[in-house]
Amino acid sequence: MEATVAQSLQFSTWIDSDKIVRKPCGSFQFSQRCREQQRLQILISSHFQPKRTATWHRPVQLKVSCSYKKLPASILESGSFPPAFDEAMTLKNKSEEIEPFLNGQCIYLVGMMGSGKTTVGRILAEALGYSFFDSDALIEQEVGGTSVAEMFNQYGESFFRDNETEVLRKLSLMQRLVISTGGGAVIRPINWKYMQRGVSVWLDVPLEALARRIAAIGTKSRPLLHQESGDAYAKTFMRLSTLLEERGEAYANASARVSVENIAAKLGYSDVCNLTPAVIAIEALTQIESFLKK
Numbered sequence: 319m320e321a322t323v324a325q326s327l328q329f330s331t332w333i334d335s336d337k338i339v340r341k342p343c344g345s346f347q348f349s350q351r352c353r354e355q356q357r358l359q360i361l362i363s364s365h366f367q368p369k370r371t372a373t374w375h376r377p378v379q380l381k382v383s384c385s386y387k388k389l390p391a392s393i394l395e396s397g398s399f400p401p402a403f404d405e406a407m408t409l410k411n412k413s414e415e416i417e418p419f420l421n422g423q424c425i426y427l428v429g430m431m432g433s434g435k436t437t438v439g440r441i442l443a444e445a446l447g448y449s450f451f452d453s454d455a456l457i458e459q460e461v462g463g464t465s466v467a468e469m470f471n472q473y474g475e476s477f478f479r480d481n482e483t484e485v486l487r488k489l490s491l492m493q494r495l496v497i498s499t500g501g502g503a504v505i506r507p508i509n510w511k512y513m514q515r516g517v518s519v520w521l522d523v524p525l526e527a528l529a530r531r532i533a534a535i536g537t538k539s540r541p542l543l544h545q546e547s548g549d550a551y552a553k554t555f556m557r558l559s560t561l562l563e564e565r566g567e568a569y570a571n572a573s574a575r576v577s578v579e580n581i582a583a584k585l586g587y588s589d590v591c592n593l594t595p596a597v598i599a600i601e602a603l604t605q606i607e608s609f610l611k612k
């Protein structure tokens with residue numbers, strides 16, 4: 319789902335393509351990537367033809383201004399932050415290190431609802447010079463602008479799942495994308511066949527944190543969690559626990575796992591809520607690197 323919180327870094331805001339103010343592609347030596355992204359947008363538009371509306375969103379170029387010298391890329395591995403830890407610079411260095419090994423493969427973020435797939439995914443995409451897509455948003459486009467919640471209500475979950483599989487199939491034919499998948503994408507084995515054409519990353523977030531986040535933003539856009547009344551946190555927590563049980567080990571099929579509990583422990587935080595999305599993105603890159611270098 320779409321992130322609503324302002325990210326701590328000056329990274330992408332996805333704005334309506336009609337309103338976009340294009341930045342010069344030369345910044346950050348991304349002109350080559352810019353051209354690739356333009357080609358990609360064209361390719362993607364030809365794959366995803368919405369039946370009613372076409373409102374593709376474009377990324378704004380990553381702008382990192384930093385006067386620091388190159389920081390060690392494995393800060394999280396060492397478990398300590400330098401005093402003036404610059405997340406943006408670390409992300410930049412780490413992504414530059416990893417990008418050639420990715421060889422254009424897409425990155426699929428999987429995880430429960432609210433695990434930060436969209437928030438972290440956008441940061442990863444900007445850092446790698448990839449395009450970002452939210453599979454739920456693509457499904458909505460495929461179904462002529464019907465929202466996920468309306469789809470569940472009007473046509474049922476299996477209709478939504480069929481469209482989800484079709485969107486993942488189309489995405490699997492592409493390159494240089496970071497994709498935030500829906501939390502339930504992991505339950506169909508066929509979806510793994512598509513996601514395994516790229517690198518999948520499981521954002522593993524404890525249920526308490528998920529329930530807190532979702533209770534704070536509301537459940538309207540997440541039909542599997544929606545309830546009209548009652549204590550939002552308690553109900554969301556219960557529902558999420560049931561879903562997680564049903565999904566069993568499905569998330570563990572991912573190529574790499576990012577445990578926010580592990581990151582918090584390494585950094586000496588007692589609460590995973592102290593972790594910024596950028597720190598989680600850095601850990602995702604570290605885990606992707608381990609997977610690629612296996």
Ligand SMILES: Nc1ncnc2c1ncn2[C@@H]1O[C@H](COP(=O)(O)OP(=O)(O)O)[C@@H](O)[C@H]1O
Binds near residue numbers: 594
């Ligand atoms: N690291 C984080 N710390 C605190 N809140 C976060 C973090 N990552 C995401 N959020 C918030 O949690 C909510 C769900 O995030 P989102 O990225 O939409 O998750 P998903 O795409 O996995 O459903 C949003 O309100 C988002 O701002």
Ligand SMILES: O=C(O)C1=C[C@@H](OP(=O)(O)O)[C@@H](O)[C@H](O)C1
Binds near residue numbers: 319430431432454502
């Ligand atoms: O977990 C799930 O089954 C779902 C998660 C949602 O996506 P997010 O994980 O982005 O909220 C969305 O695909 C749909 O409501 C079903």
